[in-house]
Amino acid sequence: MDSIISTVDNEHWRQQRQHLIEAFMPLSSLAKIMPVSLARAKECSERLREMAEKGPVDMSNFLLHEAQAQLQLALLGVPEEIMEETNAGIRQTFMLSPDAKIGHLSEAMKGLMKLAREDASVALPSDGCPVRGPLSRALQTGHFASSTDYGNLLLILFAGHDTTGHTMTWLLFELARHPEIQQQVQEEVDHFFASLCGRDPSYQDLSGFDLLDRCITETLRLWPAVANGTFRQLQFGEDLKGVGGQVQLPKGTFVTVTNWCRHRNPELWGADADTFNPWRDFSQQELVRVGCPMAARTPQSARFSPFAHNPRSCLGKNFAQMEMRLILSYILGQFSFSLAPPYDSLKDVELKVAETDSLKFRGINKGGTMGPMDLERGGSVCSGERFQIALKLHVQPRRA
Ligand code: HEM
Incomplete structure (x- = not known):
C-alpha cells in the first residue's frame, strides 16, 4: 500500500501515525531537541533587531521563515546553511508567490530527502542515544514506500510551517491592536525569565506561562489557521x-x-465571540498547556478544534506548541509591536471579519491555511482578486 498519512485508508494511516508519533512525544523527544529550538529562538530575536532598524517589518514573512527554520533545524536535523538556502524558496512555492521559482521546491526536496535518508547522526528516543533530527530518523526507519516518505516530508514541510507561522502572526496582530494585553504578556515573560536566574529554560519550565497560553489558545480560536x-x-x-x-x-x-463558524459563533462563545479576549472561560479541555504531563493532550471540545479532533488530530501540535512559546517569549521579551501603515487603520476597529471587506482586510484562505492579507500587494486573476500574505508592524526594542 502506497499513500501518505492523510490517506482515507484508516489502516495505512494508523501504521504511519504510530511510527511517526515517536518524533513528537513531549518528554522523550521534544524536551531533548528543545536546545536546538531555543538557540534558534534566541538567534531570531537578533535577526529581528537588525530588521527593525530599517523600518516596519513584515512579521508574517518573518514568522513563516522562523517556523520553517524550526522545523528543519530541530525536527529534521538539517544544517543551518541548507535551511537558509531552501527556506524562502520552499515557502514561496507553497504560497503560490509571484517570486516562486520553477524547480526550487523539487530541488530542495531532493536534498532534504537525501539528508534524511543518509544522515547517520539522527536519532529517535528508542535508539537509546542523544535524540537529534527525530523526524528524519523516523523516515529512515519506517520501511514505507519511498513515495510515502517523500509525500509525508512534503506534507510536513508545508503543514509544519504555515499553520504555526500564521498563528504567531495573528497573535502579534491582536497584541498590536490591544497594547494593554501586550504589556501584561510582556510582564509575564519578564517574570518567567527572571525566575530562571540567568539559566536557559527547560521544556518543563514552559508550564510556567498562563497569559501566553491563553493568548495562544484565543488566537487558535479567533484565527484558526486551518x-x-x-x-x-x-x-x-x-x-x-x-x-x-x-x-x-x-x-x-x-x-x-469547519472551525471558522464554530470558533466565532456567539451561541457557543457569547456576545464577544469576535473579540480577542484571552481571559474567556475556556474549559480545561480547550486551554493548551506545555511542559506538564498533559502537554500531549489535543485541545478540543464540541465548539473548538484548531488541531482537529482525536484520533485524526494534528501530528505536529506538540512541536508547534513548544516552538510558539519559545519564539514568542523571546521576541515579546525584547520588543514591543504596533501596527504600521497601512495596517494602522485597523487599530480601533471592531473586526467583524465578514463585514470588513470595505477595509480590504480579512484572513485569506489559500491552499487551505489562513494568513493575513497583504494590503499593499493584490491583483486580479481569473477567479477574482488574489492577495499575497503580509502583516507590517513597527518593532520597537524594549531595552537599549
Ligand atoms: C498552530 C499550528 C498548527 C495547526 C493549527 C495545525 C492544524 C492541523 C489540523 C486542523 C489538522 C487536521 C487536518 C485534517 O485532518 O483535515 C492537522 C493535521 C496535520 N498536521 Fe498540523 N497544525 C499545526 C502545526 C503542525 C506542525 C508543526 C506539523 C509538523 C511538524 C503538523 C503536521 C500535521 C500532519 C502531518 C497532519 C496530518 C495528521 C494525520 O492525518 O494523522 N502540523 N494539523
Whole structure:
C-alpha cells in the first residue's frame, strides 16, 4: 500500500501515525531537541533587531521563515546553511508567490530527502542515544514506500510551517491592536525569565506561562489557521439535529467540520465571540498547556478544534506548541509591536471579519491555511482578486 498519512485508508494511516508519533512525544523527544529550538529562538530575536532598524517589518514573512527554520533545524536535523538556502524558496512555492521559482521546491526536496535518508547522526528516543533530527530518523526507519516518505516530508514541510507561522502572526496582530494585553504578556515573560536566574529554560519550565497560553489558545480560536477545518467521510450513519430539525446522514457521507463558524459563533462563545479576549472561560479541555504531563493532550471540545479532533488530530501540535512559546517569549521579551501603515487603520476597529471587506482586510484562505492579507500587494486573476500574505508592524526594542 502506497499513500501518505492523510490517506482515507484508516489502516495505512494508523501504521504511519504510530511510527511517526515517536518524533513528537513531549518528554522523550521534544524536551531533548528543545536546545536546538531555543538557540534558534534566541538567534531570531537578533535577526529581528537588525530588521527593525530599517523600518516596519513584515512579521508574517518573518514568522513563516522562523517556523520553517524550526522545523528543519530541530525536527529534521538539517544544517543551518541548507535551511537558509531552501527556506524562502520552499515557502514561496507553497504560497503560490509571484517570486516562486520553477524547480526550487523539487530541488530542495531532493536534498532534504537525501539528508534524511543518509544522515547517520539522527536519532529517535528508542535508539537509546542523544535524540537529534527525530523526524528524519523516523523516515529512515519506517520501511514505507519511498513515495510515502517523500509525500509525508512534503506534507510536513508545508503543514509544519504555515499553520504555526500564521498563528504567531495573528497573535502579534491582536497584541498590536490591544497594547494593554501586550504589556501584561510582556510582564509575564519578564517574570518567567527572571525566575530562571540567568539559566536557559527547560521544556518543563514552559508550564510556567498562563497569559501566553491563553493568548495562544484565543488566537487558535479567533484565527484558526486551518479555517475550513476537517474533511471526513462517515464510517457509520449519524442522526444530527439540524436547523430545520433532525437530519439523517448515511454511512459514507462526506462532511466538513469547519472551525471558522464554530470558533466565532456567539451561541457557543457569547456576545464577544469576535473579540480577542484571552481571559474567556475556556474549559480545561480547550486551554493548551506545555511542559506538564498533559502537554500531549489535543485541545478540543464540541465548539473548538484548531488541531482537529482525536484520533485524526494534528501530528505536529506538540512541536508547534513548544516552538510558539519559545519564539514568542523571546521576541515579546525584547520588543514591543504596533501596527504600521497601512495596517494602522485597523487599530480601533471592531473586526467583524465578514463585514470588513470595505477595509480590504480579512484572513485569506489559500491552499487551505489562513494568513493575513497583504494590503499593499493584490491583483486580479481569473477567479477574482488574489492577495499575497503580509502583516507590517513597527518593532520597537524594549531595552537599549
Ligand atoms: C498552530 C499550528 C498548527 C495547526 C493549527 C495545525 C492544524 C492541523 C489540523 C486542523 C489538522 C487536521 C487536518 C485534517 O485532518 O483535515 C492537522 C493535521 C496535520 N498536521 Fe498540523 N497544525 C499545526 C502545526 C503542525 C506542525 C508543526 C506539523 C509538523 C511538524 C503538523 C503536521 C500535521 C500532519 C502531518 C497532519 C496530518 C495528521 C494525520 O492525518 O494523522 N502540523 N494539523
